[in-house]
Amino acid sequence: MRSFAFCFKKRSNEVLAELRISKGGLTGTVADPKIIFSIALALGAAALVLLHNHPSGNPKPSQSDINLTKNLVEAGKFLDLPVLDHIIIAGKSFSSFTDSGLI
Numbered sequence: 001m002r003s004f005a006f007c008f009k010k011r012s013n014e015v016l017a018e019l020r021i022s023k024g025g026l027t028g029t030v031a032d033p034k035i036i037f038s039i040a041l042a043l044g045a046a047a048l049v050l051l052h053n054h055p056s057g058n059p060k061p062s063q064s065d066i067n068l069t070k071n072l073v074e075a076g077k078f079l080d081l082p083v084l085d086h087i088i089i090a091g092k093s094f095s096s097f098t099d100s101g102l103i
Contacts, residue, residue, distance in 0.1 A: 016045055019039065033072055036048070037081065040081050047084050048083055048084065050087070052087075053089045054089070054090040059090035061100075069097055083103060084098065085097055085103060
């Protein structure tokens, strides 16, 4: 089962909240940017970290993951709510968009 979670951070980089935004099936889930940023704004977040799992065990970002992240990074720039990273967890391995140069 795939799910998206987000860490909303304070200016001090302290975690403000960790929330599950969506929960889907084996092949995908929907992460709505409007919901993500409305929650971040309501919490007074200063930044966010995206996190989701790949039940397949392969942490490589899909094209959908890359497109969604690109859209969220752009929206974050406009709202002054930077996306610090997008982490994909797959079993015992993970992939970081920041470490991979995708953010």
